Amino acid sequence: MLPFIWILFTLTLGKMNVFFVPHSHNDAGWLETADWYYENKVRHTLDNMLGILNLIPEAKFVWAEIYFLSRYLQDYPEKKPQVISMNKQGRFEIVGGGWVQHDEATVDLEMAIRQTEAGFDYISSELGINEVKIGWQLDPFGHSSLTPALFEKMGIEVLVFSRVEYNFRTQLQNSSNMEFIWKPQGLNSENGVFTHVLNNHYSSPSFLSLWFWDEHCYGQLPANETGVLNWYNIFSIQALEDYVLSTAYKYKTNNQLMLIGDDFYYTDWNTTYYLIDLLVKISEQSTNVNFKFATASEYFDAVLSSSTSFEVFGGDLMPLVSAGSSGHPSYWWKPWTGYYSTKPHIKQLMYNTQKFARIGEIISSSWSATKLMAYEVDMCTHHDAITGTMKEPVYYDYLQRIENDQQMLLNELGLQINNLTSTNSTSSTELMIPYKVLFIINPLNWAVKKTLSLEAASEYVRIFDTSNQTIISQSVPYLDNYKSYFTYELQGLQIKTFFVSEYAYKCDGCSIPSTLNNIQTISNNYITIELTKGLLTSLKTQNMEYFIDGTIVRYDTYMSGPYSFVEDEPAEIICELETFNHYSGSIVDVAESYLRYDQDVFIQRIIVDKITDSFIMTFYVYAERNNDIFYRFHQIYKQKGWFYTFNTANLQKRYFEPNASNKTGHNYYPITGGVVADLGDKFLYFIPTFSLGAGMPFENVFELNLHRHPSYDDQLGIGSYSGDIYPVEHEWIIGFTDLNYQSIWDHFLDHRSSPIVFFNTFNNSLTTNFSLATEYNTIPQYKNTYEFLNNFDCAYLSSLVIRNNSYIFRIFNKCNTQIKVDFTEDFEELNLGGLPLNNMRKFNEQGYLELIAYNNTGKNVLEYPKGDGNDGIMPYEMKTYKLKANGIMDKNIMSEVVGGDINGINGLSYSMIIVCGAGVLGILIVVVAFRANKRDKIGLEQLKIELD
Missing domain, CATH: 1.20.1270.50 (Glycoside hydrolase family 38, central domain)
Structure with a gap:
């Protein structure tokens, strides 16, 4: 029967080509520390595989984790020429290219870019590798639509991973769609990335796996030449050919990718040598299948050079649900949703x-x-x-x-800021008591007016500037100390210098104490917040009231673990209001609720200032063992698909699915950017300062995971769960919004990049802790202000770094309007990872792939507006530019005055100007209110950006 099947298969697709791709997956810490893994595993892997590449001409190898490679080549610099040579020969390929394989559920856009850019920077500067085409995310626990959008903008064409939800995998396998084009809309993604879901995991087929010398028991592999011959004689080549035939239906072409490796593979020389030697013999002697060593790129070149077309997927692949251990019923299935909030x-x-x-x-x-x-x-x-x-x-x-x-960052920032703001000029300010130096930095490159705070031991704090002008402030009790709130307007990327003096008594200019009452209503001119028993009940705008009754609930964790969260309904409603304080004043109102649960006290604070239509909510919490703690919100509005998640690329509508046994965990999602809830007439947004999990236990309920402390391991890898001794304080900005990307990005950046309050220390380091700041009693010698770059409202400066004598900077267009860019010869556009732009491969598309679980479809992703051309930065797109650096920035020469007739949209013109003078070079982003008929070039070379 088998020969007939081979004949039929060959007539249909042609002879199968199997590409052996040796690899080792190397966690930068997991069961052991990164240092332990490097010393005991990784350096041996690299030693052995580089040796194999020298000894066996057919052998090839792929490597992903640049963190470990950089350590190895630093310790063994004599190996660097071989790595470079083997890469040029196509035998040692860099895949992924990031510092590590980052998580996709808890990492936002900028964090993912920064770690990938670190790896790209190393391979470019140290190894001369200026292109990475294969994304390699083998082990993350689910995959975000941010990833393909980001990878495409980094020049990556292909994404390889293994973990995908059980029902998704079944659907993909049965429809031969284990390879598809993932084409999200985020970041102006156009082509998408070609996506390959591995047949099983990222390990070798079981009969080709390493044996008990490794800490993992993978199976039996011969460890010497006699064993190789015995293996060949017993199994012949048939076992491997049968395996290939049994899995071929899952993919559309006659090419099959077979990874040879696993976690920390190839650490034993003898076993490594005989495994590779065995695969050479197989490739030489098989007649039904073409077996050969390859890099990942060789496999995908073969697949994508065929005339095959592939279906397009536009949604998100979160969450991951696996079928659990073999033989367990479906209620033991594991939803990988706990790690969204673990630790x-x-x-x-x-x-x-x-x-x-x-x-x-x-x-x-x-x-x-x-x-x-x-x-x-x-x-x-x-x-x-x-x-x-x-x-x-x-x-x-x-x-x-x-x-x-x-x-390290605080030390470096302190050094730079003190250099920038210190002056030798004599001040006439006379200080009666010691003072501390306060620096406020606006990380955004546009002006903001914000209510800020600092914590001090005294109720009476005076904040004043370099001209001895008092900044009006209000003191609010905070635990055993006080917080002084004040409102200030900052220009884009501006540093302001202030001084702070503490008094033991009331003084002129000191913070005004708040008035204490127990009214559970808190408001300003824009919004009113009603509380009941210390928890949120409703939000009112000027003409509407929205009910979102809040409760604190806990789940038992007996079915959960560090990776997984299984909701055990009904959840227990917990917490009783122990103390409520409402502090009011001219700057802020603060509603403070002390909520007792068992032996613990949780602290909720709602902070409403006088100037904004949103409010801040903080929640201090610690979960004891066997507790999953959530803040739950009920809403009375019956829309279907009212719950949206924002992953810093896409807004996706999520539909409630009843938790049938085969859908355990389907209603919980990672929140890296925010949650948006449709309340009928308005949309309510919650934007956290760090990632967490959120979900819908019922159709009209959503809840945010505050803290979790499972009692048991969930048998997904760690073996035993360790406790967590750390409490945490969440901080969310909450308000009403229109459902569009510009509004969401405005709120997101406003919160995530809010001004930072630093204090100086004696050694010119910085601290965010007032009590650790140094007191001075000398005449202060600081400039009042320093601005790096002028305001630019639409183009968010995501980063500015200097590398290899060039400035590399990323610009994100947070507006709904295209920004047009005219280059001069001094500029070069790079991909988002900082490598040169390359032409992206076009894929053959064939219809749309709709995944059956979670209503997980591209149709549920909020559509992006499109620009009217390809010149410049499209709405919600990020681009990277490179400019030769010749020195340091001098703010004194970084300005441009332009006059003329108003034209264009809103009469605005934007310029990104490179100012060169006296051997000093700097980058300036400036907003100009009038567009001149004829610009005064004044000898400046410029990159002009105009609002379309």
């Missing part, structure tokens, strides 16, 4: 440090031409780091790495 402390620390990294890059690059890289933060985007899915010692290792990067 929230590391997520909060990552996002806080990311904010410092961005502004640190901009300041260091523009002021001192210093290359600043937060490599430890980049490493902790790894899918077993920010996710919280690791052994306990590894968790603490990650936290230390992030804290090290944070301190």
Whole structure:
């Protein structure tokens, strides 16, 4: 029967071509620390495979994690020429190219770009590799539509992964669609990426796997030449050919990708040699199948050079639900939705440090031409780091790495800011008591008016500027201290210098104490918030009231774990209001609720200032063992598909699905950018400061995961779950919005990139902790203000770094209107990863692929507006530019005055100007209110950007 099947198959598709692609998946920490893995595993893998490439001409190898490769080549620089040579020969291929394989559920757009750019920068500068075509996300626990949108803009054509929801996989396999074109709309994605779902996992077929010398038991593989011959004689070649035939129906062409490897593979020399030697013999002696060694690119070149067309998918592949252990009933299926919120402390620390990294890059690059890289933060985007899915010692290792990067960034920022703002001029200000130096930085490159705060031990704090003018402030009790709130307007990318003095008594200019009452209504001229028993009940605008009754609930965790969350309905409603305080004043009103649950007290604060139509909600929480804690909102509006998730690329409508046994976990999603709820006449948005999970346990309910502390391991990899000793404080901005991308991006950036309040220390480092700041009693010698770049309302400066004597900067168009760009010869456009632009391959499309579970379809993604051409930056697109750097920025010469007749939309013209003078070069983004009939060039070379 078998020969007949082979004949039939060959007549249909032609002879099968199987591409052996050796690889090793190397987690940058998981069960062991990254250092342990490097010393005990990774360096041996690289040693062995580089040796194999020298000994066996047919052998090839692919490598993904640049973090480990950079360590190896730093330790063994003599290996670098071989890596470069083998890459040029097409035998050692870089796939993925990021510092690590980042998680896709808990990492936002900028975090994903930064870690990938770190890897791209290394391979370009150190290895001369200026192109990565294969995206390699083998192990993340579900895949976001942000990924293909981002990868396309990075020049990546193909995405390879293995983990996909069980029902998705079944549908894809049965329809021969395990390869498709993933074409989301985000970031002005046009081609999409060609997506390959691996047949099973990223491991070798079981009969080709390594044996018990490894810590994993994969099967039996001969470890010497006699064993190879015995294996060949017993199994002949038939077992492998049967395997190929049994899986061929899942793909559309007569080419099959067979990964040879697994976690930390090829660490034993003898087994590595005989495995590769066995595969050589197979490739030489098989007659029914063409077996050969290849890189990943060779396989995809073969697939995409065929005349085959592929279906297009436009949705999102979250969440991941797996079928669990063999033999278990469907209610044991594992929804990989818990890690969205597992160990929230590391997520909060990552996002806080990311904010410092961005502004640190901009300041260091523009002021001192210093290359600043937060490599430890980049490493902790790894899918077993920010996710919280690791052994306990590894968790603490990650936290230390992030804290090290944070301190490095604070030291560098302090050095740069003190250089920028210090002056030797004599001040006439006379200070009666010691003061602390306060720096406020606006990370956005447009003006903002914000209500800010600082924490101090005294109720009486005076904030004043370099001319001794008092900044009016209001004090509000905060735990055992006080917060002083004040409102200030900052220009784009501006640093303001203030001074703060504490008093033990009331003084002229000191913070005005708040008035205390117990009224559970808090409001300003734009919005009114009603609370009941300390929790949100309704929100009122000037003419409408929207009911969103809030409760705190807990789930038992006996079916959950670090990776998974299984809702055990009905959830228990918890918390009783223990204390309520309403502090009111001229700047803010703060409603503070102390909510008791068992031995714990959770603290909710709602902060409403006088100037905005949104409000801030903070929630301090810690979950004891066996608790999943959620903030739940009920709404009375019966729209279907009222719950939207924003992943910093796409807004996607999510429909409630009843939790039938085969749909466990389908209603929970990762929130990296925000949640938008349709309340009928208005849309309500929640934007967090760091990622978390959210879902719909019922059709008219949504809930945000505050903290989780499972009691058990969920048998998905760790083996035993370690506890979490850290509480966390969430901070959400909440308000009403129109459902469009410009509004969502405005709110998102306004919150995520809100002004940062730093204090100076004696060694010119910075701190966000007032109590750690240094007191001075000398005459202050600081400039009042410093601006890096002028305001530019639509073009968000995502990053500005200096590398290889060039400025590289990313611009995101957050507006609904195309920005046109005219280049001069000094500019070069790069891809988002910082490598040269290359022509992207076009794919043959054939209809649309609609996945049956979750209503997961591109039809549910909010459509993007389109520009009217390809010149410039489309709405909600990000682009990267490169400019030769000759020195440091000098703000004093960075200005342009333009006059003339008003024309164009709203009479606005935008210019990105490169100012050169006296050997000093800088980058300026400037908003000009009038477009001149004839620009005064004044010897400046410029990149002109005009609002279309």
